[in-house]
Amino acid sequence: MTDMVKAxxxxxxGFVKRAACICVNEDETQVLLVSSRRDSELWIVPGGGVEPNELPDMAAIRxxxxxxGVCGMLGRCLGVFENSERGHRTSVYVLVVKEEMEEWDESKVFEMQSVGKHPILQWRTLFTGRKRKWFSMEEAVKQLAKHKPVQSSYVSLLLPDRDHTTTITHSPSSCQNTITPPPPLSTIIDHQVEMVRQMELGSEMENDIKEDDTAESDGEPSKSPGSSQEDLSNGIVAEDAAADT
Structure with a gap:
């Protein structure tokens, strides 16, 4: 909502949760930036706060x-970037733009005012509508570096010839709500075959132990180090535990 302050x-x-998208063209040679609300000559990466019970990727699309005013295909997550000065962490995604709308929510001029009733706390601010513009990756990094160094750092990750020796002071952590893909079917089958093999091996060893006990039932069973039933059972358990890890 543009006519009220979001929670x-x-x-x-204790960091504010944010989400943003680096909006790119098909071959990731250009990036779409939007103008700042307070200064139309400054450009930023579109993004904002994650609402309660909202996933970061869905917040980024919204x-x-x-x-x-764009829609597209959400791609990879570059990480969660922390801005300690502003007290927020932003989950940053790459979005390939498929559609550009002629009009959108924040392309219009609107006025925001406080919700407080006390005269001293009341305020009114007029915001101009946002503009959008395509930049080359290199130019976008330069534009953002003027006033948004954190945003500049994560857009620079898309530069094909980025100097990897350059120190990025705002390094990302892992993305939130990352989904781990299931293992390949061949891996699952191999694991099941190994489990069956281990069970058969354990069954054979148990039968050998029973046969030894039967053969020596008339006399005192011989005890040699590492050959008792208890030791063998422990060996089986240890082998199974090692296989599980």
């Missing part, structure tokens, strides 16, 4: 639709 959503460390 902030915090993570377990924010680019509201701020940039």
């Amino acid at each position: 902030r959503n915090y993570d377990e460390d 924010e680019v639709r509201e701020e940039a």
Whole structure:
């Protein structure tokens, strides 16, 4: 909603949870930036706060639709970037733009005012509509470096000839809600075959132990180090435990 202040959503460390999309063309040679609300000459990566009970990737898609008026195919997550000065962490995704709307939520001029009733706390601010513009990756990094160094750092990750010796002070952590893909079917089958083999091996060893006990039932069973039933059983358990790890 553009006519009201959204409630902030915090993570377990007290950082505001945000999500953003680097909107690119098909071959990732250009990136779409939007103008700042407070200064139309400054450009930013579209993004915003993650609402309660909202996944970061869904928040990223929603924010680019509201701020940039684009839709597309959500791709990989570059990481979660922390801005300690502003007190927020942003999950950053790559989105390939498929559609550009002629009008969108924040392309219009609107006025925001406080919800407080006390005269001293009341305020009114007029925001101009957002513009959007395509930049080359290199130019986008330069534009953002002027006033958004964190955003500049994660857009620079898409530069094909990026100097990997350059120190990025705002390095990302792992993406939130990352889904681990299931193992290949061949791996599952191999694991099941190994389990069956281990069970058969354990059954054979158990039968050998029973035969030895039967053969020596008339006398005192011989005990040699590492050959008792208890030791063999422990060996089987240890082998199974090693296989599980």
